[in-house]
Amino acid sequence: MNFTLHTEFSDRLKVDWDQLLETNLVQAPFLEFDYQKLWWETRGGGEWTDAELMILEAHQNGVPVGIAPLFTIRQPDGSTAVLNVGSVEVSDFLDLLVRPEFQEAFIAALLNNLIAMHIPGLKIVQLFNLLDSSPTLPVLHSAAGKAGWTLSVERLQHSPCITLAGDWETYLAGIDKKQRHEIRRKMRRAEEADVSVKWYFAEDESSLDAEIDGFLELMKNDGDKDSFLKPPMQGFLRRVVHNAFNHKNLQLAFLEVDGHKAASYLSFDYRNKIWVYNSGLNRDFQALSPGWVLLGHLIQWSIEHGRTEFDFMRGDEEYKYRFGAVDRFVMRADLTPPAS
Known part of the structure; x- marks a missing residue:
């Protein structure tokens, strides 16, 4: 050799x-x-x-x-x-x-x-x-x-992960009963809200930099992430997003409330799995639980599109386990x- x-x-x-x-x-x-x-x-x-x-x-x-x-x-x-x-x-x-x-x-x-x-x-x-x-x-x-x-x-x-199979209702049936009701309740409340609530993927290359700006601003609402996001790190993340877009495995998702970005997840759609890389949240809209609502939609989308895993990767935040993730x-x- x-x-x-x-x-x-x-x-x-x-x-x-x-x-x-x-x-x-x-x-x-x-x-x-x-x-x-x-x-x-x-x-x-x-x-x-x-x-x-x-x-x-x-x-x-x-x-x-x-x-x-x-x-x-x-x-x-x-x-x-x-x-x-x-x-x-x-x-x-x-x-x-x-x-x-x-x-x-x-x-x-x-x-x-x-x-x-x-x-x-x-x-x-x-x-x-x-x-x-x-x-x-x-x-x-x-x-x-x-x-x-x-x-x-x-x-x-910790590195929790959800194994996906079946359909949305099968997934929900496999998690804790209390959490199942909570996910349904929050998604229904957002759907029935008096304000406009919608979610989408950033898919237009011409607006990608503006979407990255929005994502970084949401990240900065977390004090720890704000101190982490020094200019070199922001430059790195920007390049990561563009690289993933060019390789057709970017999943940059937003939830908007009345046109304002309320939550976002930056993930990779790679080898038939979703790899959740980072997230951001605007706490001004906390009453609508935008992070939970967007996450519910993303897991549902992943199941409907045949993805086999929803991988939260590193971090032991409690919400990951509430959505049924199992530790590694x-x-x-x-x-x-x-x-x-």
Whole structure:
């Protein structure tokens, strides 16, 4: 197994990347080449400043079998840490890209190759935001022990998800009775309100930037999100939306009350699943529960259009469980190299 080091997101790398992602056991919009490229160009919306790209690609008999998108940073003590591209805050699910039949061989060879590279001051390799079901985790346990690495795995965040099947009434019947009545009541109240209440998807490219502006303004109504939305992060999110639009997997939804934006969800409609990325709310319209109402419509739309999952991704906000989401977790794998 021969490794190639890439220090840029090249067109040639994209060909191999797309091929590997098609058969990868883990699928997520954050693993797409174009997403990872724009994440790197903005360093995650300004999350990182001093970092060097280190994408390791493996071939066997001339065929690409695995890609590890990594980068290095200098830590305060002068040592070097290796992280996976997309870490940490804005990419909910990350992983390696590997042909399934090469999973064990690639990860074992990757660990050996990281040692052979003699990275100055290498202290730790951290793989963030792996789903607890990721096949990478058990293989890392085995490969690390054999190669003399020390592995520790930490649970980082809840990541609830709804599995969709049947129709809207089947979905409602499967959640808590009290919550079922509450969802119906709030959606009916909005429908029967004396004011105009409507929801829609942003689908017109000519008005997309204006819709993004509206979404960011709704996000800023949350104090934590307002402090998070520094100019570099706003620029990153704007590029994420345009990238998703260009790839035809954007789902930017709004609920309006009398023409005013009251709630919004930014999601990805990707590989027959809905991946809920972020949201915004205008609390001036709280009496109509716009967040709940819009979410109800989005789940109903997803069921009617044959989507298999409604994935809330990271975060344990209570409303997600009230809508019937079941917990999973994202993990971090810390690998300490063998003593030299």
